[in-house]
Amino acid sequence: MDWWEMLVRLSSAILLIIQGLIMWGLWSLRKQFVARTHCDAQCQALGKKQTGLEQAQTKLEQAQKALPDADEVQAMAVQLAEIEGSIKAVMATVQGQAELMQRIERPLNLLLEHHVRGAR
Numbered sequence: 281m282d283w284w285e286m287l288v289r290l291s292s293a294i295l296l297i298i299q300g301l302i303m304w305g306l307w308s309l310r311k312q313f314v315a316r317t318h319c320d321a322q323c324q325a326l327g328k329k330q331t332g333l334e335q336a337q338t339k340l341e342q343a344q345k346a347l348p349d350a351d352e353v354q355a356m357a358v359q360l361a362e363i364e365g366s367i368k369a370v371m372a373t374v375q376g377q378a379e380l381m382q383r384i385e386r387p388l389n390l391l392l393e394h395h396v397r398g399a400r
Contacts, residue, residue, distance in 0.1 A: 348356070
């Protein structure tokens with residue numbers, strides 16, 4: 281029996297072992313690949329999430345368009361400063377009026393007391 285005959289007799293056993301290893305390798309690789317149903321479900325979920333994000337982005341863009349720009353904010357700041365100045369002027373006027381009212385109130389109270397005591 282020479283080597284060639286021995287190799288021919290063992291070739292079926294060697295091929296069986298090699299095919300078994302290939303089958304085991306393919307069976308192990310099945311965990312590495314994604315099933316179509318799982319992939320489709322994930323794609324649909326991501327699609328829904330993406331449409332939700334697009335809607336939120338659209339709302340944000342609309343809200344941003346409604347916000348005042350830099351010129352309008354500057355104009356509002358100027359108007360607020362003018363209003364503040366006007367309020368300070370009114371406050372000064374009111375304080376001046378309060379002082380005048382105190383000057384007028386004192387003699388009026390004295391006159392009222394005089395008239396009330398004199399009527400007795």
